[in-house]
Amino acid sequence: MQLSGRRVRPLHALGRARWRKVQCRTFITPPLVPELKNRGLVSQVTREDKLQKIVEHRPKKAVYAGIDPTAKALHVGHLIPLMCLLHFQIRGHPVISLIGGATGLVGDPSGRSQERQFAEEQKVENNVQRLEGSIKSFFSSASQYALARIPPSSKAFHDIYIRNNIEWHKNFGLLEFLRTVGVHARINTMLARDSVQLRLKASEGLSFAEFTYQLLQGYDFFHLYKNSECHIQVGGSDQWGNILAGVDLINKDQEHSEEKSELGAVGLTTPLLTTASGDKFGKSAGNAVWLDSKLTSIFDFYQFFLRTPDADCEKHLKMFTLLSLERIQDIVKNHSKAPEKRVAQRLLADEVTLMVHGKAGLRKAHSATELLFDPNLLGRAQDIIDALSGDPRLVFVDKDDLLNTAIFKLAVQNGLCTSSSAARTLIKAKGFSVNNKRMSDQYAKLSREDLIDGKIVILRAGKERHLVLALT
Incomplete structure (x- = not known):
């Protein structure tokens, strides 16, 4: 049977007040798939040949990535999938940032050895509202950064679309869910997911709620595929199992659909940002560096990237900036001749701070860095106070x-x-x-x-x- 997803407004019909489509300049860029791979932004792809076909299709198809509303702001751990979305956006693809207002109430078991505590509904709603602002702020600043780093062309690109999956999950009854999604889910496939296997071996086991999380997220991809012409999902490598659930569901629908799509759906994962010890960056790990200057000062944000180990500089310059790969190679080559000058780290800190906090933020970071380490401080007191305004230091x-x-x-x-x-x-x-x-x-x-x-x-x-x- 054909899956029956309830339709919502497609991209071209989203309301002007909240889901605004903005025509801006796009850019002269290298081919997308090789560029993503060369920058180290690809961990796994379900079907690379399909990805290439979708990328080359006209008109451009949408791509989405989900964000779990366990916190009220974005942190540097989100930057890798965000950069992946940015590469799609500047090449003209509609980009959807999906906040898990519904799935956040259940909790994703991926990468966790213990079950999450159920989040309070009001807290999740508050986080969703704050995240909307964080996402808009990032893409607004990042688009300006892109204009300064990549030659523009005469084409147009879409502004970011921010969605909340509570829109379609809140009235989705159990019977409809079972008939729409559950009937196509194979238990042996679900049990084989790494996230499930990890939890089954733990002493606490895995609750039914978390076990079905992969189906909820899978339905998100299916819903956006059916209603918003979204053919690509991007996520961290710990989301591979959840992404596969969505791709499988879409493939099952295609098998029973009279209208076959030549493109289908593709899942793409990005590497996780980890510490030197291999720990994942994030709020739950207790080491989050926030993109919100009220939570992590611009000085601290700048210093975080300035302290990047030499061994990670080339990788991070490729992932977190839009500098050409040729220029990055030159910078790394020059850096290796005199690593004590920290040329690569300074450029990385400059580029990422400019992209996230804009020109004013970068000036503030430079001022604070220069003043706090300046041996001749006489006559600089007011400059220091101005540079650190709002900083907890x-x-x-x-x-x-x-x-x-x-x-x-x-x-x-x-x-x-x-x-x-x-x-x-x-x-x-x-x-x-x-x-x-x-x-x-x-x-x-x-x-x-x-x-x-x-x-x-x-x-x-x-x-x-x-x-x-x-x-x-």
């Missing part, structure tokens, strides 16, 4: 507290050091500085002469942790 302190409290206590009270003993140990080891001068007296207090321009003092613990105390 900048703390305003009463004059009596600033001048009458031991420096190590100021460091602890304002979050620079975790404890008094840790602060004193750092001072004793000459790893603590005041205005870029090493401090040796464990019990010293600040004097008026220590205040730059009579306004601020900069405390530094180790090489990277800063605290700027300013008089209220």
Whole structure:
């Protein structure tokens, strides 16, 4: 039988107020599939020949990637699939960012050894609203970045479409779900998924709710395929099983459909962004670097990429920037001649900060970086305050507290050091500085002469942790 998906408005009919289609310039770019592979943005593809056929088809078909609303903002772990979507967008493909307002209430078992706690419905709704703003902000800034990095042509490209799968799941009854999706799902195939096998071996096992998650996400792909001409799903490599569920469902529909599609559906996964120890970056891992400057300051965001190990610079320049592969090769070659100058890291930090936070954000990151490490700080106090406006490193302190409290206590009270003993140990080891001068007296207090321009003092613990105390 033919699957019966309830229709919603297709891309061309989405309402103007919320799902606006914007005509902008597109760009003169290398062929898409080889470019994605050469940049290391492809982990697996269900059918590369089909992907090539879809990419070459006119008119352009839509591509989508899902975002789990477990947090209220995007983090750097989202950047790889977002960059993949950006490459599709600048080549004229309609791009859909699907927020899992429905699936987020169940929880994705992929990559997890324990079951997620059910999220509160109101929290998920709040996260969905915040994520909409984050997604729009990223693609708005990224499109401006693309205009500055790739020669424009006279063609047009689509603005990002943001969807929420609660639209079609909220009124999807169990019987309809079983007749539409369940009848085509093979239990042995579902059990073979890596995410399921991992959980079946764990002591807690796997709940039925999480077991069926792959079918819910599979239906998302099917729904967008039927109603929005979406033929490609992009996701992290941990989503492979869920993506296959959608492709399988679409293929089953095609087998029983009178109107056969010559294109079909394709799943594409991107590598996961991991730490040096192999841990996945993300909120649940406790190491998220957010794209929202209110959650991660622009300075911290910039410094995160500036601290990229030499071995990862070429890979990250290819993944996270739109610089040509030829220029990246030249940069890496020059970097290898004098790695201590950190040419590749500086370019990477500049490019990603510009793409995410725009020109103003990059200027702010440059100013803060230059000022916090400048040995000659005289006359720069107001510049430092301006550069760190809104940054948690900048703390305003009463004059009596600033001048009458031991420096190590100021460091602890304002979050620079975790404890008094840790602060004193750092001072004793000459790893603590005041205005870029090493401090040796464990019990010293600040004097008026220590205040730059009579306004601020900069405390530094180790090489990277800063605290700027300013008089209220």
